[in-house]
Amino acid sequence: MQWVSACALDDIDPEDLVRFDHGGRTYAIYRDEDGAVFATDGLCTHEQVHLCDGLVMGDEIECPKHNGRFNYKTGEAERLPCVTTLRTHPARVVGEMIEIGLED
Amino acid sequence: MPTDQTLADRPEPLVERRDYSLTGPSAALAIERGLASAEWYHSDVPRKVMKELMQRRDGPAIRDTLIWLGLLALTAAGGIYFWGSWWCVPFWAVYGVLYGSACDSRWHECGHGTAFRTPWMNDAVYQIASFMVMRNPVSWRWSHARHHTDTIIVGRDAEIAFMHPASILLNILHFIGIVDIWQWMKVLVRNAAGHLTPDERDYIPEAEVGKAIFWARVHVAIYALTLAAAIYWRTILPFMLIGGPRIYGAWHMFMTGMIQHGGLAEDVLDHRLNSRTCLMNPVSRWIYWNMNYHVEHHMFPMVPYHALPRLHEVIRNDLPAPTRSIPAAFAEMVPAILRQRREKGYFLKKTLPPTARAYREELHQTIPHRDGLKE
Numbered sequence: 001m002q003w004v005s006a007c008a009l010d011d012i013d014p015e016d017l018v019r020f021d022h023g024g025r026t027y028a029i030y031r032d033e034d035g036a037v038f039a040t041d042g043l044c045t046h047e048q049v050h051l052c053d054g055l056v057m058g059d060e061i062e063c064p065k066h067n068g069r070f071n072y073k074t075g076e077a078e079r080l081p082c083v084t085t086l087r088t089h090p091a092r093v094v095g096e097m098i099e100i101g102l103e104d
Numbered sequence: 105m106p107t108d109q110t111l112a113d114r115p116e117p118l119v120e121r122r123d124y125s126l127t128g129p130s131a132a133l134a135i136e137r138g139l140a141s142a143e144w145y146h147s148d149v150p151r152k153v154m155k156e157l158m159q160r161r162d163g164p165a166i167r168d169t170l171i172w173l174g175l176l177a178l179t180a181a182g183g184i185y186f187w188g189s190w191w192c193v194p195f196w197a198v199y200g201v202l203y204g205s206a207c208d209s210r211w212h213e214c215g216h217g218t219a220f221r222t223p224w225m226n227d228a229v230y231q232i233a234s235f236m237v238m239r240n241p242v243s244w245r246w247s248h249a250r251h252h253t254d255t256i257i258v259g260r261d262a263e264i265a266f267m268h269p270a271s272i273l274l275n276i277l278h279f280i281g282i283v284d285i286w287q288w289m290k291v292l293v294r295n296a297a298g299h300l301t302p303d304e305r306d307y308i309p310e311a312e313v314g315k316a317i318f319w320a321r322v323h324v325a326i327y328a329l330t331l332a333a334a335i336y337w338r339t340i341l342p343f344m345l346i347g348g349p350r351i352y353g354a355w356h357m358f359m360t361g362m363i364q365h366g367g368l369a370e371d372v373l374d375h376r377l378n379s380r381t382c383l384m385n386p387v388s389r390w391i392y393w394n395m396n397y398h399v400e401h402h403m404f405p406m407v408p409y410h411a412l413p414r415l416h417e418v419i420r421n422d423l424p425a426p427t428r429s430i431p432a433a434f435a436e437m438v439p440a441i442l443r444q445r446r447e448k449g450y451f452l453k454k455t456l457p458p459t460a461r462a463y464r465e466e467l468h469q470t471i472p473h474r475d476g477l478k479e
């Protein structure tokens with residue numbers, strides 16, 4: 001696994017997310033209401049919509065297209081039409097930056 | 105042998121009917137053209153503003169639902185009390201619209217999960233409204249998801265109202281709901297018997313099929329009890345209360361529903377080309393739960409109905425001017441639909457204000473073998 005610098009901590013408000021593209025793939029980087037950071041794949045598993053335009057509510061990210069929801073901390077699909085788990089990635093804060101761990 | 109004059113007077117023939125099935129050649133073509141699950145045009149909205157607009161609240165929908173259910177109870181009571189005299193007519197007229205038309209917007213908004221903040225409230229009203237509008241609550245959830253993924257993409261969208269060439273007679277009959285409930289009742293009975301069509305299986309995941317059959321059986325059982333009550337008491341009163349409003353009160357649902365996409369483009373990836381925002385009176389907006397802001401709704405479907413007027417203000421400079429009223433919408437839509445019956449590929453293309461970004465024509469023009477998209 002390699003750690004990749006994704007964005008500055010200040011780029012994301014608490015209880016929000018941003019999109020991060022790297023190596024031909026797209027990811028979503030989150031901060032929860034306490035400021036802890038998380039990362040998932042960037043596209044909804046239902047219809048491949050970018051989750052970065054969705055709404056973070058508590059531990060859930062809502063797809064901006066169809067109201068499907070995932071727990072972005074575990075990746076679990078929590079509301080239809082999403083049924084397939086969202087892939088999560090480790091995330092950490094290093095200095096003022098957020099890094100995510102990606103498989104080599 | 106006809107003269108030149110008679111040839112000139114002869115109307116153009118109707119366009120060849122397109123394949124609107126979800127499993128036929130149009131479906132394969134839509135995928136080949138990159139129109140399925142594509143990325144759509146969005147107006148720019150600052151992230152902080154969009155987050156604010158998407159916030160869920162229980163208050164507006166609880167208020168509206170209490171008014172809705174209260175009015176249903178009052179008008180039903182009045183209709184029953186005055187049954188047998190002409191005084192019952194205004195009560196049933198109002199009850200009919202509250203049941204047979206307002207159910208559609210409640211079904212729709214709760215299906216999106218945006219009416220209430222509390223999930224069980226969305227689910228409860230969704231189930232009630234699904235029954236009232238005669239839609240299978242499972243299969244229609246999936247068909248509507250597809251409608252938002254592939255809005256008016258032929259071969260993908262299961263909810264295209266005007267299939268060209270559109271039947272004038274059928275669309276007039278829709279206002280009195282007879283054809284409509286006959287069609288939907290057949291679907292419910294077929295689903296209740298355990299049968300789903302290939303189109304239904306195209307958008308309903310296998311794991312959901314059992315639920316679709318279960319809810320169809322629940323709906324059919326309630327209608328069977330209504331019929332039994334009508335026979336037992338020898339009166340149509342049970343159908344005035346249950347099911348009947350989908351005939352005598354559905355006119356408002358169809359009037360507003362036709363405006364959503366009628367006369368506009370098929371097979372485009374810009375909701376400004378295939379959806380219509382139409383200003384309307386406050387009563388219709390309440391019945392319709394602000395779905396008159398239809399471009400806004402399709403572009404940002406997770407914005408709740410009560411926030412759509414604010415969203416409209418935020419992005420209006422990037423949209424065609426809204427149609428000013430329901431009559432104005434019909435005045436522009438009906439001639440366009442009639443022209444679409446005879447002119448392949450015609451659609452009503454609205455002028456954008458100078459402040460708007462251009463339509464995504466470059467994307468449509470690059471689609472191979474695309475015929476008939478013109479102004």
